[in-house]
Amino acid sequence: MFASTTYDRLFIDGKWVTTHDQRTTAVTNPATGTTIGTVPEGGAADLDAAVDAARRAYDDGPWSRMSLRERSVLLHRFVDVLDSHRSELASTITAESGALPTLVAGTHFGIGFGRFRHAIDLAGSQLDSATPLRMGAGSVMGGTALVYQPRGVVGLITPFNFPLYLNLCKLGPALAMGNTVVLKPSPLTPLEGLVLGVAAAEAGLPPGVINIVTGGGDVGESLVADPRVDMISFTGSDRTGSHIMALAARSLKPVVLELGGKSALIVREDAPVRQAVDIAYNSFTLHSGQGCVLLTRHVVHRSLVDEFLDGLAARAENAVIGDPLDPETTMGPLISREQQQRVAEYVAIGENEGGKVVTGGRPIDRDGFFFSPTVIHGVTPKARVAQEEIFGPVAVVLAFDTDDEAVSIANDSRFGLSGGVVSADTGKAWEIARRMKTGSVRINGGGTALDADAPITGYGASGIGAEHGLAGLLEFGQPQAIAFRVG
Known part of the structure; x- marks a missing residue:
């Protein structure tokens, strides 16, 4: 079965691996209050292995050095794999999060899949060419061009309310820009995170590009604080977002925080x-x-x-x-x-x-x-x-x-x-x-x-940075100005 309700391993470095402590967590159907499956509960050692795999994949692997066209083929294949299993995925989403089928079809599949693909297309306009800033200045023939480099290893932390949709909306731009990722899904909805490992393996993504570690707040804190992680993207409460921002400040890593609202x-x-x-x-x-x-x-x-x-x-x-x-x-x-x-x-x-x-x-x-x-x-x-x-x-x-x-x-x-x-x-x-x-x-x-194309941004306690559209895509890239002369 593609979208299982029971997993006994985590997806790290392109493989399914047993957790260090071999603890498990029950997954509950909120419509019945009954247990529908179990997942491994990740810990510090598992997170360390995932970050290490993402670091190696970025520093030494092919992903960040591929052309956008090469990455695009694999990323479209990844979302196509998910798309081909809609029926199983829909059942899992409803059983795990309580979402009505109309919401699953419209938000998780329609908008989520669409935004994943849209991020790939947007990335093509930013990465396959340089933007000229100045040409032929003064008496020197040359100029300055703007390009975008990947951030590196990105930690993604997602909440329980729209799990598959939010996982895809973060993964799309992060991966299209050439980053590798460690995804930490909500402990209330881990199935919609782990299933992405199944799709990554079936689509043939290189080892370490996507790593998925379940667990609670301690795992999320370790992910944010790890100096090997270059950026954090988090969706959740303003209280947790404030804590994440403080932890990330220790290593001066950028954060994108999409937080609460009233x-x-x-x-x-x-x-x-x-x-x-x-x-x-x-x-x-x-x-x-x-x-x-x-x-x-x-x-x-x-x-x-x-x-x-x-x-x-x-x-x-x-x-x-x-x-x-x-x-x-x-x-x-x-x-x-x-x-x-x-x-x-x-x-x-x-x-x-x-x-x-x-x-x-x-x-x-x-x-x-x-x-x-x-x-x-x-x-x-x-x-x-x-x-x-x-x-x-x-x-x-x-x-x-x-x-x-x-x-x-x-x-x-x-x-x-x-x-x-x-x-x-x-x-x-x-x-x-x-x-x-x-x-x-x-x-x-x-x-x-x-x-x-419309970004989601927030004032005050609603967050920092942007998600979606070009503004959201460029959060996952580091701008680089290259000055050159001819002759």
């Missing part, structure tokens, strides 16, 4: 309420609210609040919550019992802060880790539930009277990852979007799919 959706006085409700509902219940770019603060004009709350509550109460494989299901589980408890604790915090739970607010009494879509109204913009990332299906509705007040509320956050504006006046919505301190804004829901 993003605002501004609903102007002229907004079509039904459209605003649809956007708002989908944005806080997608994957049970487990997404950093989701819009969980709904900043609504006071004249529309009652109608908006009625519509949002009706949508939430009509949600079909249950088995992701049931075609009638519209919202699946949270990832773990701990996350379910965390969401419940935040609802209680919101009530203690003066908020009213308009609908939801409770775990679902059934097997698995389900939580009802929850709408809270009546807290101030400074309340914890309006300021802190909950990572669950909880929306906080805040009222405003003027556009200036709406922008002020939206920007009153230490996060700044995404945002939205709903308005019948697209020009006014554009003006408001330009005033929002956030990495991306969708006006009236934006396009039908994420643009592969």
Whole structure:
């Protein structure tokens, strides 16, 4: 079976190797709470071997010295192998992360595979030619050209919410630019990391180009702190991101951090309420609210609040919550019992802060880790539930009277990852979007799919650097200016 639910070894230096301590970790299906398989639990010795393999592969192997065309053939073959096993992969993703099949097909496969391939194409425009900066300066015939070199060994650390998608979105640009990698997937979703070793072996990638080590925070810390690692790309919480940045500073290695969000959706006085409700509902219940770019603060004009709350509550109460494989299901589980408890604790915090739970607010009494879509109204913009990332299906509705007040509320956050504006006046919505301190804004829901050329960036606690598009690709390259003279 290509996408197994049980592994007994890690993928290091192009081989499947037994872990040093031979410990294992159970993998849980969040929709049932039952164990679906086991994986080896990596440790310090395993990470050391993986970093050593990646270092040798970069310094002495062919990967970084291949032309982009040669790497491109192997990388396209790698993602083609994954693509040829969609059915098995889809089952694994749903069983491990609780994602609905529509989300698997659209995000993990459609966008994830697409961005992997797009990174290869973008790299071709940057690596197969030099960009002239100056030619024929003064009396000397010559000039200066800009090229990009690989960073070297890159550590990739990914979270549980969109595992295959995020693994591919990091691997694509890192490998296309000529780096070798050590991937440390979330301990909650390790299967979608280890399966990449199966694809790498089948595609014939050189040994050491991709290395995969499971484990907890200690493994991630060791990866970041290792002086043999040249760069870290991390997606996860702002607290962990801050810790990673401090560890990386010891060896002055660059980091790309895509962190949390508490993003605002501004609903102007002229907004079509039904459209605003649809956007708002989908944005806080997608994957049970487990997404950093989701819009969980709904900043609504006071004249529309009652109608908006009625519509949002009706949508939430009509949600079909249950088995992701049931075609009638519209919202699946949270990832773990701990996350379910965390969401419940935040609802209680919101009530203690003066908020009213308009609908939801409770775990679902059934097997698995389900939580009802929850709408809270009546807290101030400074309340914890309006300021802190909950990572669950909880929306906080805040009222405003003027556009200036709406922008002020939206920007009153230490996060700044995404945002939205709903308005019948697209020009006014554009003006408001330009005033929002956030990495991306969708006006009236934006396009039908994420643009592969659009980078994801963050203000404040939402991160450092860029992911996706040309800006994200170049994070994995070191610019080099080469001055030359003719004759």
